[in-house]
Amino acid sequence: LAPPTQCQWDTLNFFCGGFCSPTIDDNTISADILSSIPWTHQPFCVDALSNTEARKLCVYSVDTFNENTGFSLIATPGTAAHLVSTGAVHHGPATWRSRHFINYGGRPASDNTDLAYKINQVVGKGIGVVATRLIKTSDVFMVSFPAMIVDNSLIPSLFNEGSSPTAEGPRLFQRALDQLTDRERLTSLAKSWGAKNLHVVDDVIRTNAFGLEIDGRGHKGLFPEIARMNHGCDPKKAHLPLISASIRYDERTLGMIARATRDIKPGEEIQISYIPLGLPQASRARALRNWGFECTCSLCTAPPADREASDSRRARLGEIRRTFGAMTAGEVRLTYNEFRALSHEIVSIAERERLTTMMVEINQELTRMWYQAGVYDEAVRYARTAVKSAKAYSDTRTEFFQGLRRNLIILEGLAAEA
Ligand SMILES: C[S@@+](CC[C@H](N)C(=O)[O-])C[C@H]1O[C@@H](n2cnc3c(N)ncnc32)[C@H](O)[C@@H]1O
Numbered sequence: 001l002a003p004p005t006q007c008q009w010d011t012l013n014f015f016c017g018g019f020c021s022p023t024i025d026d027n028t029i030s031a032d033i034l035s036s037i038p039w040t041h042q043p044f045c046v047d048a049l050s051n052t053e054a055r056k057l058c059v060y061s062v063d064t065f066n067e068n069t070g071f072s073l074i075a076t077p078g079t080a081a082h083l084v085s086t087g088a089v090h091h092g093p094a095t096w097r098s099r100h101f102i103n104y105g106g107r108p109a110s111d112n113t114d115l116a117y118k119i120n121q122v123v124g125k126g127i128g129v130v131a132t133r134l135i136k137t138s139d140v141f142m143v144s145f146p147a148m149i150v151d152n153s154l155i156p157s158l159f160n161e162g163s164s165p166t167a168e169g170p171r172l173f174q175r176a177l178d179q180l181t182d183r184e185r186l187t188s189l190a191k192s193w194g195a196k197n198l199h200v201v202d203d204v205i206r207t208n209a210f211g212l213e214i215d216g217r218g219h220k221g222l223f224p225e226i227a228r229m230n231h232g233c234d235p236k237k238a239h240l241p242l243i244s245a246s247i248r249y250d251e252r253t254l255g256m257i258a259r260a261t262r263d264i265k266p267g268e269e270i271q272i273s274y275i276p277l278g279l280p281q282a283s284r285a286r287a288l289r290n291w292g293f294e295c296t297c298s299l300c301t302a303p304p305a306d307r308e309a310s311d312s313r314r315a316r317l318g319e320i321r322r323t324f325g326a327m328t329a330g331e332v333r334l335t336y337n338e339f340r341a342l343s344h345e346i347v348s349i350a351e352r353e354r355l356t357t358m359m360v361e362i363n364q365e366l367t368r369m370w371y372q373a374g375v376y377d378e379a380v381r382y383a384r385t386a387v388k389s390a391k392a393y394s395d396t397r398t399e400f401f402q403g404l405r406r407n408l409i410i411l412e413g414l415a416a417e418a
Pocket residue numbers: 124125126127128189207208227228229230231232291292293294295296
């Protein structure tokens with residue numbers, strides 16, 4: 001076998017299994033490169049933005065992406081090359097054809113007759129996503145592909161209130177928008193329509209974007225169908241997860257995948273969490289301010305005594321996790337019994353707070369810690385629960401899930417030998 005090709009931008013040669021994509025910008029384009037890249041427009045670049053560490057940001061577009069709705073990327077040439085070399089820019093449309101999960105702007109795709117949801121007006125929240133038939137726990141009911149992905153350095157105003165947007169921002173946003181085949185799919189998400197001097201893309205990003213990492217850099221992705229899902233938690237039924245759906249970014253296809261974390265009945269609005277699970281009330285309210293609405297879900301509007309009880313459980317959960325961090329760093333030592341009691345306590349708090357999708361993370365952490373403590377039968381117990389919880393909402397073909405399974409098998413072997 002020939003050694004994998006070294007990519008200019010990939011000095012560790014981490015991603016290139018022989019399928020490399022050259023870094024291109026508006027100066028380096030040539031006829032032979034053109035035949036190997038998916039972009040259908042010449043890159044448009046700006047140099048060293050004053051307030052970012054990116055040396056160059058370019059707009060890349062491919063208008064055949066996602067059944068010709070188009071995709072624009074505003075990123076460094078290195079990020080663009082990385083995305084091309086993963087095959088994602090090519091794979092997206094094929095995946096779309098094989099999975100009929102999309103309905104954009106409320107218009108059903110033409111060959112798609114059996115969607116599990118519709119995009120509709122919902123009381124008090126603008127547009128939302130409503131189930132049209134029974135969606136079973138762990139079913140994928142929607143896969144949305146990006147209209148645009150933007151390097152975080154272009155939107156500093158999002159993180160630093162009061163700072164002015166990068167001067168080059170509107171120019172890049174406009175170019176990226178102009179090069180989309182279906183612009184309305186993105187612009188229909190806008191709220192202020194040019195008010196406050198905000199470019200329409202910037203406006204859409206503020207309340208609709210999902211954070212994602214590409215090749216170690218932070219980006220914001222606009223997935224117009226998934227973006228129609230509102231934030232919310234469910235009626236107070238103690239045996240059900242607090243949130244009815246979870247989403248996951250699949251870097252192999254650029255798809256954002258929505259999966260049910262419990263059975264969802266026809267007519268129910270499907271909601272996700274915009275913020276990390278497990279936060280207490282005040283932090284939730286602060287975090288949600290970015291989206292400009294007051295949380296009215298069952299947890300936020302529960303009687304004060306219930307909210308306080310929930311807050312103190314969540315504060316305790318945070319405290320235990322910090323203790324685990326200190327243990328890992330070697331700053332705190334606990335006895336076997338103390339650690340065992342804390343392990344039980346954190347799991348029972350997460351269950352009580354119905355933080356179902358967080359159970360994987362917690363059980364994974366406990367697996368690692370019991371393994372490091374050399375207590376393999378306890379590690380096996382938590383590894384089993386991590387696999388079981390992950391099955392409920394993640395794709396079992398993912399590297400992540402397979403990793404959990406492999407860990408379990410290794411630990412079972414160690415426990416049997418011990
Ligand atoms: C990602 S969009 C969701 C789709 C949006 N409702 C629409 O009409 O396009 C986020 C925006 O939806 C609204 N929203 C989301 N969850 C909400 C909730 N629980 N209550 C009220 N408004 C909500 C807010 O205006 C928020 O900025």
